[in-house]
Amino acid sequence: MTTLRRILAFARPYRARLILAIGLTLVSTAIGLIVPLGLKELIDAVFTEKNAGLLDRLSLGLLGLFAIQALVGSFGRYFMxxxxxxxxxxLRRRVYDHLxxxxxxxxxxxxxxxxxSRLTNDVSSVQKTATDDLASALTLSLTLIGSLVLMVVLNWRLTLVILVTVPIMAIGTRYFGQVVRKLSREIQDKxxxxxxxAEEAIAAIRVVKAFARERFETSRYGTAVESLFETARKRAVVVAAFWGGVGFMFFVALVVxxxxxxxxVLADRLSAGDLVAFIVYALNIARTVSGASRLYASLNSAAGASERLFELLDMAPEIADAPGARPLAEPVRGEVAFEDVRFSYDxxxxxxDGVSLHVKPGETIALxxxxxxxxxxxxxxxxxxxxPDKxxxxxxxxxxxxxxVDSVREAVSLVAQDIELxxxxxxxxxxxxxxxATDDExxxxxxxxxxxxxxxEAAQGYQTEVGERGVKLSGGQRQRVAIARALLKDPPILLLDEATSALDAESEAAVxxxxxxxxxxxTTFVIAHRLATVRDADRILVMDAGQIIDEGTHDDLVARGGLYARLAALQFNDAVPLA
Structure with missing residues (x-):
C-alpha cells in the first residue's frame, strides 16, 4: 500500500479527471448490479405470470441499461x-531527471x-498499476459489496453457504501474493x-568481433535469459496452482x-427468477474474487518494479547546491586553488593525499x-x-x-581522450x-x-549524422568536434585529459x-603522458601516489633530476618533439 500510495501521489495534479473517471466507473458498475434484478423480473414474467407485454418492456429496459452502461463505461475508461x-x-520524466x-x-x-532497465521495464510495470489496476480495484470492490448485499436480500441462508469459501480464498490469495511479489522482484532484477x-556487448561490438567472442557473448546472454526463464517458470507454477485451486472452489460453490x-425453490422460499438472479450475483462474486486475485498478483508484480524505481528516486544526489549557494561572480577570471585536498573512491x-595548488588566471598547468x-x-x-573528502x-x-553546481560547470570545459558524441x-x-548558438557561430x-x-566534405555537411557515439567519424575528427564544442562554450577554465594520445601524427598536428x-x-589543465605535448606549459606538476612531488618548467625539472627527468630521458631519446 505504501508503494501504491507513492504511485498515486503522481495523480494529484490530475485529480479532477481521476474523480470523474472513478465516478463514471462506479455508475457503470452500479448499472451492472441492476441487470440481474431485471433478469429476475423477466424470468418471473415468463414462467410465473406468462405476461408477454411485461416481457417486451423488460427486454427493452435491459437493452437500454446495457447501452447506458457501455457509454458511461467507455468515458470512464478513457479518463482513467x-x-x-x-x-x-x-514518473518517467521524474526518474530521468533524477538520474x-x-x-x-x-x-x-x-x-x-x-x-x-529501471527507466523502461520497471516504469512499464508501474504503468499497468496506474491504469488498469486502479480501475479494476474500484470496479471489483463495488461489484463484490453490491452483489453480497443483493444476495442477502434475495436469500440470506444461501448467501451464508457461499460465504464459507471466502476465508479460504482470502488466506490463499495473501500467501500467493507474497510469493508472486518476491518472484516478480527477482524477475525484474534478472x-x-x-x-x-546485451548493452555492454553491443557497445563493445568491435572488441567482440576482434577477439572472435561472438559465441562467448551469446552464451553469456543465453545463460542470463535462461536464469530469467527459470524464475519466470517458478512464478508460472505458483500462478497455475493458485488458479487451479480458485477454479475448483468456484465450481464447488456453483454446485452448492x-x-x-x-x-x-421446491420449498417455495425462492422463485425461479430469484435463483437465476442469485446465480448471476454468485458468478459476479466468483469473477470478482478471480479478478481480485489477478489484481493482487499484478499489484505485487508492480510493487517489485516500483521498489526498484523508488530506491532510485530516494537516492540523494551526491553533488547538489548547498542552502544559500550562489552563482560564481561574472566574469569568471579562472583562478583555481586546491587547499590540502584529500579524496578517495568507495x-x-x-x-x-593532501594536494595544495594555486593557479593564476590564464596559466597553463601540465600534470x-x-x-x-x-x-x-x-x-x-x-x-x-x-x-573532496577533506x-x-x-x-x-x-x-x-x-x-x-551549474555556475561551476558553466565555467569549465573538458576535452578528454574518449570523446562522447x-x-x-x-x-x-x-x-x-x-x-x-547560431549557425554562423x-x-x-x-x-x-x-x-x-x-x-x-561530408555527405550533408553540418547536418551529417555522426552515428551512435560518433562511430562514423575518425578519432581526430571526433576530437576536433569536441574542441569546436568547447570553443563555442567559451569557458574560462579548460581541462584537457589525454586529448591527443590516441591520434596519428597528421590528426595530432591538426588537433x-x-x-x-x-x-x-x-586557465588550462593538461594531462599528457607524452611530454612533448606539455613541455611549453607555464608549470609542470609531477604527481605520484596522489601527491604533487615536484613542479617547475620543463628545463627546471630536467635539471633537477627525479621522476620527471627519468620520464623525459625515456621519451626524448627516441622521440621527436612536435613543432
Whole structure:
C-alpha cells in the first residue's frame, strides 16, 4: 500500500479527471448490479405470470441499461487511461531527471543496462498499476459489496453457504501474493542483468568481433535469459496452482448453489427468477474474487518494479547546491586553488593525499606522472564531478561547495581522450556547447577547431549524422568536434585529459593547432603522458601516489633530476618533439 500510495501521489495534479473517471466507473458498475434484478423480473414474467407485454418492456429496459452502461463505461475508461498514462509520463520524466542529478559515483558503480532497465521495464510495470489496476480495484470492490448485499436480500441462508469459501480464498490469495511479489522482484532484477549484458556487448561490438567472442557473448546472454526463464517458470507454477485451486472452489460453490437453491425453490422460499438472479450475483462474486486475485498478483508484480524505481528516486544526489549557494561572480577570471585536498573512491584508498595548488588566471598547468597518480581525479574535482573528502577547491576565491553546481560547470570545459558524441548531426553536437548558438557561430567554432574542412566534405555537411557515439567519424575528427564544442562554450577554465594520445601524427598536428587556439587566454589543465605535448606549459606538476612531488618548467625539472627527468630521458631519446 505504501508503494501504491507513492504511485498515486503522481495523480494529484490530475485529480479532477481521476474523480470523474472513478465516478463514471462506479455508475457503470452500479448499472451492472441492476441487470440481474431485471433478469429476475423477466424470468418471473415468463414462467410465473406468462405476461408477454411485461416481457417486451423488460427486454427493452435491459437493452437500454446495457447501452447506458457501455457509454458511461467507455468515458470512464478513457479518463482513467488518460490519467494513468499521464502519471506514467510524469514518473518517467521524474526518474530521468533524477538520474541526471546523481553524481558520477553512481554511474561508475552501476551498469548502463541496469539504469536503462529501471527507466523502461520497471516504469512499464508501474504503468499497468496506474491504469488498469486502479480501475479494476474500484470496479471489483463495488461489484463484490453490491452483489453480497443483493444476495442477502434475495436469500440470506444461501448467501451464508457461499460465504464459507471466502476465508479460504482470502488466506490463499495473501500467501500467493507474497510469493508472486518476491518472484516478480527477482524477475525484474534478472531482466536488468540481461539488458546490461546485451548493452555492454553491443557497445563493445568491435572488441567482440576482434577477439572472435561472438559465441562467448551469446552464451553469456543465453545463460542470463535462461536464469530469467527459470524464475519466470517458478512464478508460472505458483500462478497455475493458485488458479487451479480458485477454479475448483468456484465450481464447488456453483454446485452448492444449484443444490441448496433448488431445494429453496421446491420449498417455495425462492422463485425461479430469484435463483437465476442469485446465480448471476454468485458468478459476479466468483469473477470478482478471480479478478481480485489477478489484481493482487499484478499489484505485487508492480510493487517489485516500483521498489526498484523508488530506491532510485530516494537516492540523494551526491553533488547538489548547498542552502544559500550562489552563482560564481561574472566574469569568471579562472583562478583555481586546491587547499590540502584529500579524496578517495568507495574502496577508501586515498587517490589524492593532501594536494595544495594555486593557479593564476590564464596559466597553463601540465600534470604528469605514472598511471594511478591521481591526475584525472584532480581534474574531475574542478567541475565538481566529485567533492573532496577533506580540504577545499576554489575558483576566484569561492569554495566550490558554496557556489551553484551549474555556475561551476558553466565555467569549465573538458576535452578528454574518449570523446562522447551524440547520435545526431555535427551541427547539433557542436551546438551542445551553447544551445542558443547560431549557425554562423557554429561554423566559426568549427573553423577554429580545424573541423570545417572535413565537415563540408561530408555527405550533408553540418547536418551529417555522426552515428551512435560518433562511430562514423575518425578519432581526430571526433576530437576536433569536441574542441569546436568547447570553443563555442567559451569557458574560462579548460581541462584537457589525454586529448591527443590516441591520434596519428597528421590528426595530432591538426588537433594540437586547434587546442592552441582553444587554450588562448584560458586557465588550462593538461594531462599528457607524452611530454612533448606539455613541455611549453607555464608549470609542470609531477604527481605520484596522489601527491604533487615536484613542479617547475620543463628545463627546471630536467635539471633537477627525479621522476620527471627519468620520464623525459625515456621519451626524448627516441622521440621527436612536435613543432
Amino acid at each position: 487511461e488518460w490519467t494513468g498514462e499521464r502519471v506514467v509520463t510524469d 541526471h542529478r546523481l553524481g558520477l559515483r553512481y554511474f561508475s558503480t552501476t551498469r548502463t543496462g541496469e539504469i536503462t 531482466l536488468a542483468d540481461t539488458t546490461a549484458i 448453489i444449484f443444490w441448496f437453491g433448488g431445494r429453496e 574502496d577508501g584508498r586515498p587517490v589524492l 604528469v606522472g605514472p598511471s594511478g597518480a591521481g591526475k584525472t581525479t584532480l581534474l574531475n574535482l574542478i567541475p565538481r564531478f566529485y567533492d 580540504g577545499s577547491i576554489q575558483i576566484d576565491g569561492v569554495d566550490l561547495r558554496e557556489a551553484t 551524440f547520435g545526431v548531426s555535427l551541427a547539433q553536437n557542436i551546438r551542445y556547447g551553447r544551445l542558443d 557554429i561554423e566559426r567554432a568549427a573553423r577554429a577547431a580545424n573541423a570545417h574542412e572535413f565537415i563540408v 594540437q593547432e586547434a587546442l592552441a587556439r582553444l587554450m588562448e587566454g584560458r
